[in-house]
Amino acid sequence: MSPQEQIIGLTQRLNxxxxxxxxxxxxxxxxxxxxxxxxxxxxxxxxASNPTVSQVGELxxxxxxxxxxxxxxxxxWAVAGTQT
Numbered sequence: 001m002s003p004q005e006q007i008i009g010l011t012q013r014l015n016x017x018x019x020x021x022x023x024x025x026x027x028x029x030x031x032x033x034x035x036x037x038x039x040x041x042x043x044x045x046x047x048a049s050n051p052t053v054s055q056v057g058e059l060x061x062x063x064x065x066x067x068x069x070x071x072x073x074x075x076x077w078a079v080a081g082t083q084t
Contacts, residue, residue: 044060044068047062049064
């Protein structure tokens with residue numbers, strides 16, 4: 001295989017990898033159901049009451065109850081999981 005053919009082959013493989021990366025990271029079909037593992041601690045803000053403005057997925061701990069809450073819809077908070 002000539003050097004020019006090797007360059008063409010490598011260029012095609014690079015283009016394929018870039019397309020695959022883009023598809024797997026930026027299309028609407030991403031799979032977010034997998035668990036995440038953190039090697040360090042995760043700091044969650046602590047508030048005395050629900051923030052009035054929030055976006056889906058935000059977390060906070062209520063300082064009065066000690067419960068973890070998650071924003072489930074715009075400006076809507078719910079207790080995350082089963083907590084006693």
